[in-house]
Amino acid sequence: MSCSSASAAIRPADALPDEEEDPGTTMRALVKSADGPGLTLDTARPIPGGGKPVANDVLIRVTHAGICGTDRHIWEWDDWARGRVPVGIVTGHEFVGVVEKIGPAVTTVETGWRVSAEGHITSGHDYNSRTGNAHIARDMQIIGVDRDGCFADYIMMPESNVWRVHDSIPDRVAAVMDPLGNAVHTVMEAQVSAKSVLITGVGMIGLMAVTVARAAGAARIFVVDVNPKRLELAKRLGADEAFDGRQSTEEMIREIQRATRGEGADVLLEMSGAEAAIDAGFSALRNGGTAAMLGLSARPITLNLNKHVIFKGAKVLGINGRQMFQTWYQMEDLLLAGRVELDEIITHEMALEEYERAFGLMESGEALKIVLKIGGV
Numbered sequence: 025m026s027c028s029s030a031s032a033a034i035r036p037a038d039a040l041p042d043e044e045e046d047p048g049t050t051m052r053a054l055v056k057s058a059d060g061p062g063l064t065l066d067t068a069r070p071i072p073g074g075g076k077p078v079a080n081d082v083l084i085r086v087t088h089a090g091i092c093g094t095d096r097h098i099w100e101w102d103d104w105a106r107g108r109v110p111v112g113i114v115t116g117h118e119f120v121g122v123v124e125k126i127g128p129a130v131t132t133v134e135t136g137w138r139v140s141a142e143g144h145i146t147s148g149h150d151y152n153s154r155t156g157n158a159h160i161a162r163d164m165q166i167i168g169v170d171r172d173g174c175f176a177d178y179i180m181m182p183e184s185n186v187w188r189v190h191d192s193i194p195d196r197v198a199a200v201m202d203p204l205g206n207a208v209h210t211v212m213e214a215q216v217s218a219k220s221v222l223i224t225g226v227g228m229i230g231l232m233a234v235t236v237a238r239a240a241g242a243a244r245i246f247v248v249d250v251n252p253k254r255l256e257l258a259k260r261l262g263a264d265e266a267f268d269g270r271q272s273t274e275e276m277i278r279e280i281q282r283a284t285r286g287e288g289a290d291v292l293l294e295m296s297g298a299e300a301a302i303d304a305g306f307s308a309l310r311n312g313g314t315a316a317m318l319g320l321s322a323r324p325i326t327l328n329l330n331k332h333v334i335f336k337g338a339k340v341l342g343i344n345g346r347q348m349f350q351t352w353y354q355m356e357d358l359l360l361a362g363r364v365e366l367d368e369i370i371t372h373e374m375a376l377e378e379y380e381r382a383f384g385l386m387e388s389g390e391a392l393k394i395v396l397k398i399g400g401v
Contacts, residue, residue: 048071048075049070049071049074049075050067050068050069050070050071051069051070051071051176051177051178052065052066052067052069052176052177052376052398053065053066053069053114053172053175053176053177054066054114054115054116054175054176054376054379055069055112055113055114055115056098056109056110056111056112056113056115057111057112058111059101059106059111060101061099061100061101062099062101062380063098063099063115063175063379063383065376065377065379069114069176071083071177071178072172072178072179072180073180075125075178076125077125077126077127077130077180078127078128079127079128079129080127080129080130080182080183080184081126081127081130081180081181081182081183082123082125082126082127082130082133082139082180082181082182082183082186083123083124083125083126083178083179083180084119084121084122084123084124084139084141084178084179084180084181084186085121085122085123085124085177085178085399086119086120086121086174086176086177086178086179086398086399087119087120087121087122087195087397087398087399088119088120088121088195088196088198088199088373088395088396088397088398088399089116089118089119089120089174089175089199089395089396089398090118090119090199090200090202090203090393090394090395090396091116091382091383091386091393091394091395091396092117092118092200092202092203092228092229092393093227093228093229093319093320094117094168094169094320095115095116095117095168095175095383096383096386096387097320097322098115098168098169099383100387102322102323103322103323103324104320104321104322104323108169108170109169109170110170113168113169113170113171113172113173114168114172114173114174114175114176115168115173115175116167116168116173116174116175116176117143117166117167117168117169117173117174117202118140118143118174118199118200118201118202118203119140119141119174119179119199119202119398120138120139120140120189120195120198120199120201121138121139121140121174121179121399122136122137122138122139122399123135123136123137123139123186124178126183127183129183130183131183132183133183133186133188137188138188138189138195138198139186139187139188139189140186140187140189140198140199140201140202141167141179141181141185141186141187142159142185142187142346142348142349142352143166143167143168143173143174143185143202143345144158144159144161144164144165144166144185144345144346144348145164145165145166145167145171145181145182145185146158146161146163146164146165147161147163148161148184149163150162150163156347157347158348159344159345159346159347159348160344160345166345167179167181175376175379175396175398176398177398177399187201187349187352189201190356190359190360192359192360193356193359193360196370196373196395197359197366197370199395200366200370200393200395201352201355202346203228203229203232203393204232204236204355204364204366205345205346205351205352205355206229206232206318206343206345206346207229207230207232207233207236208236208346208351208354208355208358209343209345209346209347209351210233210293210295210316210318210343211233211236211237211240211293211316212240212351212354213316213341213343214291214293214314214316214341215291215314216237216240216241216242216290216291216293217240217241217242218241218242218243219242219243219290219291220242220243220244220245220246220280220283220284220289220290220291221237221242221244221245221246221289221290221291221292221293222246222247222248222280222289222291222292222293222305222308222309223237223245223246223247223248223258223263223293223295224247224248224249224292224293224294224295224296224298224301224302224304224305224319225248225249225294225295225296225297225298225301225319226247226248226249226251226254226255226257226258226263226295227249227254227295227296227392228369228392228393229295229318230247230249230254230258230293230295230296231254231257231258231261231369231392232364232366232369233293233295234247234258234261234262234263235261235262235363235364235365235366236358236364237262237293238261238262239358239363239364242291244264244265244283244284245262245263245264245265246263246264246265246266246267246280246283246289246308247259247263247265247266247267248266248267248268248269248276248301248304248305249266249268249269249296250268250269250270251389252268253389254389254392255267255268257368257369257392260368261365261368261369265279265280265283267279269300269301269304273300273303273304273307276304276308277304277307277308280308281308284310287310287311288308288309288310288311288313289308289309289310289313290310290313290314291309291313291314291315291316292305292306292308292309292313292314292315292316293316293318294315294316294317294318294319295318295319296319297319297320297321297322298319298321299321299325299326299327301319302317302319302325302327303327303328303332306327306328306331306332306333306336306338307332309332309336309338311336311337311338312336312337312338312339313336313338313339314338314339314340314341315338315339315340315341316341316343317340317341317342317343318343366393369392369393370392370393370394370395371390371391371392371393371394372385372391372393372394372395373394373395373396373397374394374395374396374397375396375397376396376397376398378396379396382394382396
């Protein structure tokens with residue numbers, strides 16, 4: 025979205041909490057309380073660390089948090105979630121809030137700051153952490169997936185993960201920096217400039233990828249999905265052609281080949297995690313093309329490696345999270361320049377207590393991105 029008029033949404037300084045105020049000992053939190061579908065609103069969850077950060081910890085009062093596809097996997101408790109997420113965890117991994125308290129060793133973060141945070145946490149000692157790829161560190165944990173997350177009044181984060189939000193970025197956008205970062209990282213890793221791009225799955229992150237790919241200079245953007253409204257929105261955001269995945273896959277492939285000198289798309293951005301969409305996407309990818317895979321499958325899938333990867337000579341990129349912190353700088357620059365459009369993607373803002381309705385709207389397809397308003401303004 026353009027941030028030129030965003031300042032009206034910024035929380036005024038006099039609304040910031042008193043840094044000496046004691047937040048108490050308990051809070052509200054959405055918890056994966058049982059081995060089955062759904063979440064529970066716990067109104068007496070202990071505040072992380074008893075509300076007293078130690079060492080380099082930062083206690084953040086969460087004001088807004090976004091619901092994304094991963095949260096839906098956890099809500100529905102599919103095979104992936106059941107095999108990864110521990111019962112009893114506080115869910116949620118994308119948020120904006122206000123720094124409430126800081127640990128005694130914190131030197132780069134101040135109370136009262138409006139912040140978001142990188143949700144991938146690592147000790148920083150393994151090979152990937154020390155070579156610029158901490159987001160795929162061997163000991164990496166994701167908030168709301170492997171450890172307590174942000175669907176709560178408070179979250180504790182390491183100082184090194186905290187990101188101060190620019191004054192021109194409103195809360196509803198700052199709350200979804202995490203998934204925007206997924207889209208930015210996927211697009212940038214695939215190097216889409218001056219290339220034809222096929223995006224399979226235009227849910228929330230897929231739609232973000234459309235606007236990011238356009239900003240990054242993609243020559244032509246094709247999208248496929250089974251939701252007509254999302255296909256229409258994708259075209260408004262910059263897609264050149266939109267295909268209904270419920271119709272002929274062969275015709276879609278022929279249309280993409282006709283538009284690309286008979287070759288197929290240069291780049292596949294896979295955002296759906298659906299087996300049929302993945303197969304169609306690789307079929308429409310040209311020989312020697314690049315496939316960037318972000319979408320999570322609910323269960324293991326079958327892929328024809330011989331046809332789609334080996335004999336095609338395809339370059340396949342597994343995308344997990346965001347570069348720490350290169351992607352955050354890229355996101356901020358794109359937002360401040362007004363190069364990405366999020367207004368129509370963020371469809372709902374709802375109170376934390378409305379979480380059951382919120383997940384229902386996502387399951388029905390009526391909602392794209394929902395931002396939960398957790399703390400008072």
